[in-house]
Amino acid sequence: MSKPRYFDYASTTPVDKRVISAMLPYFDDKFGNPSNLYEMGRVAGDTVKNATAKIANILHCRPDEFVFTGSATEADNLAVLGTARANRQSGNRIIVSQIEHKGILSACEQLKKEGFEVVELPVSHDGLVKISELKNLLTSQTILVSITSADSETGTLQPIAKIAKIIKNFRQKNNGALPYFHTDASQVATHVDLNVEKLGVDLMTLSAHKIYGPKGIAGLFVRRGVSIQPIIFGGSSGLRSGTENVPGIVGFAEALRLNQLGKKTESARIKKLRDALEHGIFKNIPKVVLNGHKTKRLPNFLNISILDVEGESMLLMLDELGIMVSTGSACNSQSLEPSAVLSALGNPYEFVHGSLRFSIGHGNTMTDVKYVLKHLPKVVEKLRAISPLELSLGQKKPMSSPQAFVGNQTPHFLRKKQPLKASGGRMTKK
């Protein structure tokens, strides 16, 4: 197999060598448990305190406003389940976007079982949430709004500050503290300012392994005054019981610190690579569609649909060439459903199955980009020769009627999906 060229930084990132060296002492040398009274325990406790302060500094929040979790999914779960359950007396409506991460949507499924009402803020074809709709969905029963800072498939940047303002105005008008505003910032941390004051959020999820930190550690910013319950119990007075992952916390803090250094220059460098890749692909490969917003997008994301070809087959051929990317095709997902985010953009399913996501990072160079531009057209050409399809670009509505599916049945991923209405009440599956 050829030299590896990694274009999937949105999936995970390699840990920075400086982060690894910062973490090492806490594995065997200073291995103490922060809960202990003796010297080694106190050292561990101080380490966690200092690391937390480092992070709080970057976020412009207080150290006691940051909770460490084992993953961004756990942080999302805590944000959603924790606030909903704690504020049940004040209301029962949760507003989320159609393009949230599985952590948020699955937690919402659980909340529906517990009697809460979950409504979806729709998204436009260009990937942006329909802010105008938000005002209509906010009611006196709304206790939480959760909108991702950027979805993990197209990288489209959502207007978080604008949304925060709308919610603030609503709260002022109703003389209350609700609804809270949560955002999952896992994907944006490398490129966007994380100042929670400027963002205006009450809760924010961050993930270490997306910013060249270790896997297994993430965190949730919880503004002082937010009423929230833990989801993991173990006797701690804090929001997350369990012995702290000291090396992980140290690594997380160091990764965030390094992330701040030269952020602007690195973002600009990455954007140049992404634009060159995008330009080259659209120039040399016919019948390609961009997914998500063209300009209001993270500088490292490129999500495209290549017509007439299926994603997993492209993935395997690119893998053979050493190129690693992601696809939104159903054949590649655990649930055999096509990417929910790409489907929400309103593109025909035929387009979703042929989607590829390139996400650029620290390790990419122009040589990598040129390599992809050299080989991707050939891969597409070969697979187009194998394919019986000749789809056309302008297709807005679905090309295949439900009857065209095998066995004259609506496919499972269309059957399961029910439009979530704002009319209230629990959603039931057919």
Place this chain on the structure above:
Amino acid sequence: MINKYTGDSWAYSKKVREHFFKPQNLLWEKPSEAKYDAEGIVGSPACGDVMRVWLNINPKTDKITEFKWRTFGCASAIASTSMLSVMVTEKGGMKIEKAMQIRPQDILKRLGGLPDRKIHCSVLGDKALRAALNDWFKKTKQFSRIVVDGRQIIDPNTKTTEADIEEAVLEGADTLLAVQKRTKVGIGYPECLPKVEELIRFYREKYFGKE
């Protein structure tokens, strides 16, 4: 013969990779009606799988002499169609009656198995072949030989039909678990399980009497 459940890993067998990177019997040129005796198509781009098949048949020997194809789908789908084309045209060509009876399991066996999640990608091949053969029967006015594949699909993931459940019960599967071991029905689509259990009871009663 089926690979152990591999979850997210793509542990494709050597044979599958071979057929994916070097597909056999692909139709390279533009298909012309004059060149091929029959054609069939199954699947839909929206579902992520489309297989189109062109056949040439020797009417005297009733054998399939040529099987050309094109597939839109993942590596499993492409490899499955390629393998099927080899199975049908090797050794001078397969007799139509035998070809009509090819099941996905036969293709899987020749491929050395597929990861569990990928099995549904291989189930369109035999359906496309039968669609093409039906086209041949219509064109040559052999209407009595047409087999309508109208059996109701119970599980849209694995495309298990009532007939598949019937066959599993006939082969000795007497519980839901046993039937699932054979057909994978309902694993990704639990909504169909009540219907599956009903069918198991029905076929057991039909063939083995009341218990």
